[in-house]
Amino acid sequence: MKVREIMTKDLTAVEADLPVRELIFIFENAEMPNTPVVDDDGILIGFISEKDLIRAALPGYFELLHSASFIPDMNQLSTKLLQIADEPIGNYMRRDVHYVTEDDDDLRAADLVIRQGVKNLPVVNAEGRLVGRVRRIDLLRQLL
Amino acid sequence: MIVTVTLNPAVDKMYWVERLKVCDVTEEEFLTTATRSGSSAGGKGVNMSVFLSQMGMDNVAMGFVGGHAGHVIIRDLRDRDVTTNFVWIREETRTNVTVLEKGHEYVPLLIGESGPNVSALELERFRRKFKRMLSRASWVVLAGSVPLGVDAGIYRELASLAKEAGAKVVVSARGEALLQTFQASPYLVKPDTRVRRSLMGKDLASSEKIIEAGRQIAALGAEMVVISHEVTGDIAVTKDAVLVIKTPVAPREFRNLVGADDVFLAGILYQLVEGAPVETALRFGLAAGLASAESDEKVCGEMDRIQAEMEKVTVERVEREGA
16 A cells, blocks of 8 residues: 555644744644654655654753663753753754655555654655655554 | 635534524523534635545645644544644634524524634744645635734735745635735635625625626636625626526525535636636536535535536526627
């Protein structure tokens, strides 16, 4: 089955110059854990998730730690998040985006979702424009 | 691709009741239990998108959504295979209530909310989304009311942007928002005359007055103006013709009028996009509107039923300028 047959036809996406605080609003209200980032022509240029924002709010040495219990308190995270709240999300998005095209097989989408551990993948057309997303639930629904 | 814009969408909540008890009832009777109920995504452009998707026509629904009602709209559109591209706002999307009393479905009780306030920042986010969609759009539909906080000139602005990008514009609105859009010379205009039967300061009491108003709008650049005349009839004014679209179907046969007018316009648009002549588009449009009005479902896109309804619709070219 082709990706176009199972994808969710939603074009919710953000621009790279969107402030972090606006992205948090979108994540909360649209109930999306992540979103594609597109340019002014709708071409997919990046991807950003709640995880990326949390990582951005953590101290630089966090990657060296084994557990979040080493973080002294939540205020530290809050202070850092406030510092970056008005920064463009382009500073924190991932540019190496995992995506599928609408003509790809569902197997390729499933493979990426499983191996990359992502909840959904952007779907683009032949021109690289966002046309939807494949959610894990879209794949599961197809399998039933 | 067709882009439909519904800046003030709604959840359409519908109740079917045996008897609508509004007043003059005893205390024991104050509760009316619905025999059936349902919720669906609503708003003029949204209804048009649902119909176009049922026809298999690629389209994207845009606008503002917020809160729980916003999720109901997105979920319903997703289930109906409509591509969505909405801006999330801080305030809750409105809910419009319709109560249909058995035997009197053609005169429903309608309760509409004004809807949320849209902030300048939210509007700016919509503008960017809209501009981004224009490179893919061949037709743009601007339909329904303008939300609180948004200037009445918004449709004129969006229509101008769409035309610059090479898209044809369809407008279905009322009041100042509609009047201002005329400056952008949209391709097809369908004034919403449900609340007030007047246009550009003139009442639309007779077919002569409707034709006069239609000609005025066409003179400003519109290719086609469609104005409701009666519940089961409309008048279309083009640059060179006046066409009367009619059906003998009695309004008493209607089971659900909500959205039927939007399906009428969507049916016209569907045929125009397919390259059909104006007469065919108008006939198909009214047939589609009738099929929806005669079914419980708000939007009926069953081709067999629409084609059967086409037998009941006539399009008469009553006048040709210069003839």
